[in-house]
Amino acid sequence: MRARAVALATLASVSIVGIGWQLGSQAIDVSQSLTAFTGGTATAATVTATTDAAAQAAATAKAAADAAAAAKAQADAANTAASAQAAADAADASTAAANTAATAQAAATAAAASAAAQSGTFTGAVVQTQFGNMQVSVTIANGAITEVTPLQLTNRGGRSVAISNQAAPILRSEVLAAQSANVQSVSGATYTTQGYLRSLQSALDTAGF
Amino acid sequence: MAAIGSDHERTLAGSPVRPAPGLPHAVESARVAARTAARASVDRTWPALTFETMGTMVSLRLADSDAHTVGESARVEAAELAKAMFRRWDERFSLYRDDSELSRIARGDIRLTDSSASVRDAYALALTWRDRSNGVFTPHRADGVIDLSGVVKALAIAEAGAALTSRGLLNWSINAGGDVLVSGEPKGRFGAWEFGDGAMSTGHGVAVPAVVTEHPEWVVAIVNPAYRGDVLASVPLRHPLRAVATSGSAERGEHIWTALNGELSPFRQVSVFAADIVTADVLATAIVAGGEATLNEMTARFAIDVLAVLRDGQLLATPGLHRAE
Numbered sequence: 304m305r306a307r308a309v310a311l312a313t314l315a316s317v318s319i320v321g322i323g324w325q326l327g328s329q330a331i332d333v334s335q336s337l338t339a340f341t342g343g344t345a346t347a348a349t350v351t352a353t354t355d356a357a358a359q360a361a362a363t364a365k366a367a368a369d370a371a372a373a374a375k376a377q378a379d380a381a382n383t384a385a386s387a388q389a390a391a392d393a394a395d396a397s398t399a400a401a402n403t404a405a406t407a408q409a410a411a412t413a414a415a416a417s418a419a420a421q422s423g424t425f426t427g428a429v430v431q432t433q434f435g436n437m438q439v440s441v442t443i444a445n446g447a448i449t450e451v452t453p454l455q456l457t458n459r460g461g462r463s464v465a466i467s468n469q470a471a472p473i474l475r476s477e478v479l480a481a482q483s484a485n486v487q488s489v490s491g492a493t494y495t496t497q498g499y500l501r502s503l504q505s506a507l508d509t510a511g512f
Numbered sequence: 513m514a515a516i517g518s519d520h521e522r523t524l525a526g527s528p529v530r531p532a533p534g535l536p537h538a539v540e541s542a543r544v545a546a547r548t549a550a551r552a553s554v555d556r557t558w559p560a561l562t563f564e565t566m567g568t569m570v571s572l573r574l575a576d577s578d579a580h581t582v583g584e585s586a587r588v589e590a591a592e593l594a595k596a597m598f599r600r601w602d603e604r605f606s607l608y609r610d611d612s613e614l615s616r617i618a619r620g621d622i623r624l625t626d627s628s629a630s631v632r633d634a635y636a637l638a639l640t641w642r643d644r645s646n647g648v649f650t651p652h653r654a655d656g657v658i659d660l661s662g663v664v665k666a667l668a669i670a671e672a673g674a675a676l677t678s679r680g681l682l683n684w685s686i687n688a689g690g691d692v693l694v695s696g697e698p699k700g701r702f703g704a705w706e707f708g709d710g711a712m713s714t715g716h717g718v719a720v721p722a723v724v725t726e727h728p729e730w731v732v733a734i735v736n737p738a739y740r741g742d743v744l745a746s747v748p749l750r751h752p753l754r755a756v757a758t759s760g761s762a763e764r765g766e767h768i769w770t771a772l773n774g775e776l777s778p779f780r781q782v783s784v785f786a787a788d789i790v791t792a793d794v795l796a797t798a799i800v801a802g803g804e805a806t807l808n809e810m811t812a813r814f815a816i817d818v819l820a821v822l823r824d825g826q827l828l829a830t831p832g833l834h835r836a837e
Contacts, residue, residue: 468811470818470828478745478819479833481731486746487560487573487698490783491735492760493689499569503735503743504687508560508571 561591565598566606566665568689574676575683575698590681594672598688601668604630605660618657634660634667641794645810648802649794666757666793669693673789685730691757693789694730694749732756737781737821745819747833753785753817757792759800760821778803778822784810785817785832792816 422444429438442450489504499505560571572591606612613631616622624635638651638660653659669688673695676684683696729748736742737760749756760781782799786792795816799807807828811818817832 468830468832469808470811470820470830473827473829473834475744475827477835478827478829479747479835481729481746481748485698485729486731486733486743487685488571488687488692488694488730488732489690489735489743490687490692490732490756490758491690491740492737492758492781493568493691495567496564496569499689501740503733503741504569504571504690508562510559 561588563591563595563598565595566602566668566689567608570594570598570689571685571687572672573685573698574681575696590676590679593675593679594686597672597675598668601664601671604628605634605664607657607659607661614658614660624658631660634663637667637790638663641790641798644813645794645798645802645806648806649798662794662797663790665689665691666790669789690735691755691789691793692732692749693755694732695754697728698730699728730754734758734783734819738825744821744827745829745833747785747819749785752787752815753832754787755789755792756783756785757789757796758783759793759796775803776823777801779807779820780823780825781821782807783819787815 424440424442426440427438440452441448442452487507489502489507491502494502494504560573562569562571564570572594574587574590602612603609604613607615607618609615613622613627617624617627617631624632635651635658638649641663642650649662651658651660651662665688669686669691670693673684673686673693677695683698685692685694685698729750731746731748733743733746734756735758736744747756758781760779777800779800782796784792784796784799786795791814795810795814795818799810799818799820807818807820810816811830817830818828819830819833820828822828
């Protein structure tokens with residue numbers, strides 16, 4: 304995995320350098336997509352960051368690197384290539400953002416600027432996920448992402464919808480009581496065969512509700 | 513036995529939960545109700561089919577319409593089918609049976625790698641849940657023995673339910689020792705048809721759904737761990753959360769210890785509502801063992817509702833369990 308990440312990162316760098324050589328000072332829009340699997344339940348979040356350098360670009364070169372490696376491995380591998388560093392950092396950021404919504408899988412598409420436009424702060428597009436809208440701001444210095452700030456994580460004031468499912472203290476009078484006389488089952492800590500005879504469930508069963 | 517709500521705020525006084533505090537009385541009134549129901553042919557209410565397995569009792573209910581459609585013999589047959597499935601799981605996985613496959617693995621008579629596919633599948637499932645719960649739920653006893661009781665009852669419930677469905681019984685409720693899985697509705701709207709006329713001009717009778725009464729949902733009551741004749745909440749098992757499992761120490765009275773440092777669990781009882789019974793059962797156990805950190809993580813990661821009772825009797829609930837008004 305790590306070797307693959309290094310290889311792809313190197314390939315991406317070579318592409319960028321080669322095209323940059325040809326295009327001189329023209330801006331290059333590099334898109335890289337990578338997928339990070341960190342285990343756990345899979346929910347996908349997509350974070351997109353675009354640079355305004357794209358608007359100036361006379362030609363656009365795209366190098367796409369797919370890395371299916373743990374985020375740490377990617378970060379290590381990425382030390383060898385600036386563009387991969389950016390991608391890996393973006394992946395880390397998206398994973399971190401997704402973690403707040405309890406996600407473990409993140410797919411990130413990061414666009415890095417060319418050598419001429421490699422510094423600055425860029426704001427990504429708003430992306431809708433199952434946890435709400437997500438948006439990040441990326442600060443790039445000398446080709447490396449130095450900071451990723453989540454601008455919007457969810458649709459609830461920055462708090463995750465999933466977190467809003469947190470169990471909170473509640474009075475007994477506030478807890479759900481179905482508007483129905485028909486209670487057919489009782490759930491409690493597992494009763495023994497003997498315990499069943501004294502249980503509410505036993506009474507309900509006899510009644511045939 | 514005190515009446516419901518006597519030593520609590522009067523939350524249940526106006527609640528629709530059918531009171532059954534004095535069980536002898538409840539059982540007697542239940543018998544009266546059953547007799548009354550038996551006389552009314554259309555609204556006939558069938559008593560639950562119960563059988564003993566895995567050290568507890570299973571209560572199986574078929575909706576009126578299904579029971580009506582298949583008749584008494586098929587109804588008993590369905591119960592026998594479910595019973596056979598529970599027995600099969602018990603015979604294979606019970607550590608209380610010396611001849612079970614899991615007991616033989618525990619003794620070293622057979623290797624895990626030589627065990628049956630269902631043992632390995634159940635073990636793999638338990639390991640998956642161990643990872644999902646960060647190790648709080650585990651299929652390994654302290655002495656190293658593989659103990660799959662944490663998933664086996666739920667798997668048996670799921671399989672029995674699937675078997676009923678495959679027989680065309682779409683409206684049922686299975687309660688195994690307090691773990692409940694339901695399908696359809698108690699009145700059996702799905703698959704329940706009666707003939708009415710006049711709806712179409714063809715002159716033929718038109719099939720219309722059977723009358724859906726004001727109580728179309730399977731409702732489960734969550735017992736009060738401090739007083740088991742009392743009910744904390746009654747919750748309809750609405751799609752997609754059609755299963756509920758409760759873990760706690762109330763029934764057998766033993767303490768629950770946390771998985772990590774041997775402290776007492778902050779929870780006396782935890783009920784988890786989920787789409788499937790395995791998730792509900794495993795997470796209820798995990799939250800009791802893992803405490804508040806596990807509770808918060810699991811409610812964030814999984815589509816579940818949770819009603820937890822703290823040691824001092826206070827309740828914690830996810831928003832889905834809040835009373836609407």
